[in-house]
Amino acid sequence: MQIQNIIEKTNISLTSARRELLEILIEENKPISYEDIKDKLSMDKATFYRNISKFQEIDIVNCFESNDKKRYYEVQNTPHSHFICNKCNSIECLKDIQYEKLEGYKIIDIIYKGICKNCMSS
Amino acid sequence: MQIQNIIEKTNISLTSARRELLEILIEENKPISYEDIKDKLSMDKATFYRNISKFQEIDIVNCFESNDKKRYYEVQNTPHSHFICNKCNSIECLKDIQYEKLEGYKIIDIIYKGICKNCMSS
DNA sequence: CTCTATGCAAAAACTTTGCAGGGAT
DNA sequence: ATCCCTGCAAAGTTTTTGCATAGAG
Numbered sequence: 001m002q003i004q005n006i007i008e009k010t011n012i013s014l015t016s017a018r019r020e021l022l023e024i025l026i027e028e029n030k031p032i033s034y035e036d037i038k039d040k041l042s043m044d045k046a047t048f049y050r051n052i053s054k055f056q057e058i059d060i061v062n063c064f065e066s067n068d069k070k071r072y073y074e075v076q077n078t079p080h081s082h083f084i085c086n087k088c089n090s091i092e093c094l095k096d097i098q099y100e101k102l103e104g105y106k107i108i109d110i111i112y113k114g115i116c117k118n119c120m121s122s
Numbered sequence: 123m124q125i126q127n128i129i130e131k132t133n134i135s136l137t138s139a140r141r142e143l144l145e146i147l148i149e150e151n152k153p154i155s156y157e158d159i160k161d162k163l164s165m166d167k168a169t170f171y172r173n174i175s176k177f178q179e180i181d182i183v184n185c186f187e188s189n190d191k192k193r194y195y196e197v198q199n200t201p202h203s204h205f206i207c208n209k210c211n212s213i214e215c216l217k218d219i220q221y222e223k224l225e226g227y228k229i230i231d232i233i234y235k236g237i238c239k240n241c242m243s244s
Numbered sequence: 245c246t247c248t249a250t251g252c253a254a255a256a257a258c259t260t261t262g263c264a265g266g267g268a269t
Numbered sequence: 270a271t272c273c274c275t276g277c278a279a280a281g282t283t284t285t286t287g288c289a290t291a292g293a294g
Contacts, residue, residue, distance in 0.1 A: 013293065015249060034283080044251045049284060051249090059208075062235065065187035069259085070283085083227060086181075100222070105205060106237040113184065115228040135268075137274060156258085166276050171259060173274095191284085192258085249292070256285065266275075 010058045017043040018051050022075070025061065031072035031082065031091055062109045066091055076108065085116035092116060124148075132180045139165040140173050144197070147183065153194035153204065153213055184231045188213055198230070207238035214238060 012018070024037055034048060041048060052073055055061035063073050064082070067089040081094040100110065134140070146159055156170060163170060174195055177183035185195050186204070189211040203216040222232060 013248075015293075017250070045283095046252080046285075047250055053285095064233075064235070065193070071187070083224070086230065094224075100234075102205070102216075102234065104239040104242060105234070106242055107234050108208065108236040109234075111186070111233040111235070112222075112224065112227070112229050112231075113186070113233070114230040117226040120226060120228055135273075137267085139275070167258095168260075168277080169275055175260095245294100247293090250290080252288095252290105254285105254287085256283105258281100258283085260279105260281070262279080263277095264275105265277105266273105268273085269271090 010060065012054060012058060017047050018054075021048065021051050022055075025073065025075045026077075029075075029077070030093055031062075031064070031066075031074040033066075033068075033070040033072050035070060059108075064109070064111050079108070081110040081112060083112045083114070083116055085119055086113060087115050087119040090116060090118075132182065134176065134180060139169050140176075143170065143173050143177075147195065147197045148199075151197075151199070152215055153184075153186070153188075153196040155188075155190075155192040155194050157192060181230075186231065186233050201230075203232040203234060205234045205236070205238055207241055208235060209237050209241040212238060212240075 020042060024040055025032070028037070034045070034052075038045070038048075043051075052061060052063075055073075056063055060076050061073050062076055063071055065071050066084050067086060072091060078095065079099050081099070083092040083094055084090075085092070094112075100107065142164065146162055147154070150159070156167070156174075160167070160170075165173075174183060174185075177195075178185055182198050183195050184198055185193055187193050188206050189208060194213065200217065201221050203221065205214040205216055206212070207214070216234075222229065
């Protein structure tokens with residue numbers, strides 16, 4: 001997903017802070033916390049939180065909490081699931097597995113919690 | 123699941139605070155936040171948080187964050203999935219749908235995020 | 245020019261920790 | 270007697286808000 005597409009499908013104004021944040025989210029291409037990227041950001045944390053909220057409102061960013069009790073954010077790009085391991089706390093993107101359907105519901109994100117492959121076999 | 127079973131399968135000491143907390147969790151039978159139950163609790167919040175952490179450590183309680191940005195806790199009872207609606211913020215237990223499998227992983231909880239049936243049809 | 249976005253600082257919300265007293269074994 | 274649990278108060282962490290200024294359209 002390109003920034004251009006994002007902007008076209010919504011009507012938020014693309015300030016330089018928002019562009020920067022989107023670029024980082026797109027480049028990372030995996031769920032990231034504020035702490036993960038704060039050093040890369042030139043904006044204030046208030047601006048980060050205000051904009052990441054806005055992105056969630058207009059449905060271009062998803063958010064979930066991981067086991068480290070931090071919130072992770074990700075651009076709504078190719079739909080895929082996430083696996084959070086209760087043992088090693090890793091977050092894994094399951095891009096190859098088929099996206100499930102639930103009759104009558106619209107699924108935007110799936111978060112599995114449990115024990116990951118690595119931890120299971122060790 | 124009865125308290126007796128829980129205690130038998132672990133070896134934590136069953137204090138009256140823990141018994142109270144477990145009873146409430148079992149009775150509610152759905153994910154609840156600290157705020158939801160604080161008025162019912164006779165223990166201090168520190169004790170609540172310490173015990174709910176302990177319950178998670180010994181794998182008798184699951185936790186996830188909902189869209190209201192609060193953590194919800196639930197006894198690991200019959201395995202089932204959860205649907206969190208991005209629109210109405212409701213949490214729904216999907217008890218009737220089949221629990222998925224992921225080769226090599228152990229799944230303890232599944233959280234779907236999206237738009238629920240109600241919101242889709244209105 | 246008007247309306248929205250930003251930075252800074254302060255506040256809020258939620259959770260954790262230190263410590264001294266209590267309870268259980 | 271020892272070890273774990275609890276309440277209370279204080280501290281910690283993360284996120285949000287108020288306000289004055291800056292920037293976009």
